[in-house]
Amino acid sequence: MRTSFFIFGVLAFPVLADPGANDIQKILQRDFHPRGQATMDRVVQDGLQRVCTDSGDKPPAEVAKALEADQMKSIAFPAGSLMGDWQRGEKIAQGGRGLTWNDRAGQPADGSCYNCHQLSDQELSYGTIGPSLRGFGKQRGDTPEMQRYVYGKIYNAKAYNACSQMPRLGASGTLTPEQIKDLVGLLLDPASPVNK
Amino acid sequence: MRAGLLGFAFWVLPLFIPAFIPTSLAQDSKKEIQRYRQMIAEGSPAELFEVEGEALWKKPQGPDNVSLEKCDLGLGPGVLKGAYARLPRYFKDADRVMDLEARLLHCMTTLQGRTRESATARVFGSADRPSEMESLSAYIAAQSRGAKMAPGVSHPKEKEAYALGRALYFHRAGPWDFSCASCHGEEGKRIRMQDLPVLYKPEHARPVVASWPAYRVSNSQFITLQWRMNDCYRQMRMPEPNFGSETTVALITFLTVTGKGEPYRGPGNKR
Numbered sequence: 221m222r223t224s225f226f227i228f229g230v231l232a233f234p235v236l237a238d239p240g241a242n243d244i245q246k247i248l249q250r251d252f253h254p255r256g257q258a259t260m261d262r263v264v265q266d267g268l269q270r271v272c273t274d275s276g277d278k279p280p281a282e283v284a285k286a287l288e289a290d291q292m293k294s295i296a297f298p299a300g301s302l303m304g305d306w307q308r309g310e311k312i313a314q315g316g317r318g319l320t321w322n323d324r325a326g327q328p329a330d331g332s333c334y335n336c337h338q339l340s341d342q343e344l345s346y347g348t349i350g351p352s353l354r355g356f357g358k359q360r361g362d363t364p365e366m367q368r369y370v371y372g373k374i375y376n377a378k379a380y381n382a383c384s385q386m387p388r389l390g391a392s393g394t395l396t397p398e399q400i401k402d403l404v405g406l407l408l409d410p411a412s413p414v415n416k
Numbered sequence: 417m418r419a420g421l422l423g424f425a426f427w428v429l430p431l432f433i434p435a436f437i438p439t440s441l442a443q444d445s446k447k448e449i450q451r452y453r454q455m456i457a458e459g460s461p462a463e464l465f466e467v468e469g470e471a472l473w474k475k476p477q478g479p480d481n482v483s484l485e486k487c488d489l490g491l492g493p494g495v496l497k498g499a500y501a502r503l504p505r506y507f508k509d510a511d512r513v514m515d516l517e518a519r520l521l522h523c524m525t526t527l528q529g530r531t532r533e534s535a536t537a538r539v540f541g542s543a544d545r546p547s548e549m550e551s552l553s554a555y556i557a558a559q560s561r562g563a564k565m566a567p568g569v570s571h572p573k574e575k576e577a578y579a580l581g582r583a584l585y586f587h588r589a590g591p592w593d594f595s596c597a598s599c600h601g602e603e604g605k606r607i608r609m610q611d612l613p614v615l616y617k618p619e620h621a622r623p624v625v626a627s628w629p630a631y632r633v634s635n636s637q638f639i640t641l642q643w644r645m646n647d648c649y650r651q652m653r654m655p656e657p658n659f660g661s662e663t664t665v666a667l668i669t670f671l672t673v674t675g676k677g678e679p680y681r682g683p684g685n686k687r
Contacts, residue, residue: 392591
């Protein structure tokens with residue numbers, strides 16, 4: 221950790237003229253107001269967001285490793301099979317609601333998966349910010365290890381790639397463990413359209 | 417005739433209530449289609465907003481009952497030709513950088529005597545009822561057609577706004593850890609079918625800067641850059657940015673300076 225502190229001092233130097241992440245946060249606290257469920261605590265960065273912002277999403281390898289290990293602790297893996305119902309998973313992957321100021325608080329959120337990923341063959345309207353997940357389970361199988369990896373990745377993508385652009389869908393409270401299991405089913409179940 | 421209609425409504429309508437509701441909906445959408453056809457026939461839909469905006473520009477309003485015609489958008493009181501193409505810029509009287517909408521809000525409060533609260537009560541409109549700010553934006557932006565986009569870049573506060581906007585662009589926050597660059601960070605990416613411009617690259621920012629504000633065909637709305645910042649933050653799962661705040665103006669400054677140099681060709685149409 222002492223090394224990482226030193227490295228950040230060096231990294232911060234070339235952008236010294238620009239406002240730092242701490243200045244930005246204060247400006248956001250002044251310029252934003254809460255609306256609906258989108259409360260002001262959301263503008264406060266956590267340690268990971270701060271490091272990713274400060275390093276342009278490229279923290280030094282050992283810092284990234286430490287952050288990933290720390291994020292891994294947020295994942296509570298349920299006992300037993302992690303394969304849920306792919307049909308429910310497909311609905312969760314299609315939907316884009318949840319957590320915005322005009323979504324009703326307390327309503328189940330969706331995964332917004334198709335916004336960024338290709339999944340089922342028949343859905344042609346998919347985004348490309350994330351990698352294509354077509355045939356994901358067909359290529360990798362549905363072993364307990366693979367189920368655990370997919371569950372963990374959806375629960376907290378930052379445990380595997382510190383500055384990933386993918387939201388921490390479980391750790392942020394967006395999706396429930398049941399919903400994440402259904403998404404594991406969508407990705408790994410041989411009957412899922414992802415694997416057809 | 418009136419009595420006849422009332423009688424019809426009183427005696428006959430209750431029998432047809434289930435049928436009546438869809439009919440009224442159908443009539444609404446028929447009216448919408450008629451409105452749309454009329455707009456297409458008359459030219460670009462954005463022109464309707466320009467006409468409405470001109471009327472609002474000249475309409476006496478507020479406690480002081482004056483129009484906005486003496487509003488100084490940077491080139492002198494009431495000078496509209498080419499004014500939009502020079503925004504955002506630093507305004508000495510307000511001692512800050514303003515984009516078009518922040519400046520209009522300033523004129524509404526200083527010239528017309530309106531409170532900030534009343535002037536911002538409804539800045540973003542709907543398909544049925546566009547907002548005053550949107551119509552004014554359409555009217556004023558249209559007076560810059562053909563003018564090269566040349567926002568302020570030399571005043572220290574303009575430089576500061578640009579630097580703040582750039583830092584905001586890459587600042588990650590909120591429950592989904594997003595920055596602007598999460599979506600607008602790499603070339604060739606889409607959300608669903610929507611292509612995403614990489615707005616810190618001049619070649620991507622230029623066509624955006626040259627065409628906003630714009631009429632959005634998919635939801636029959638006229639949309640402004642303040643709306644765009646607002647709705648991006650909504651989708652980033654953040655709280656709501658204050659209208660015309662330093663944050664939104666800085667982002668618009670960063671975008672406009674990055675994409676400066678092309679002749680303005682809006683307000684145009686978007687999907």
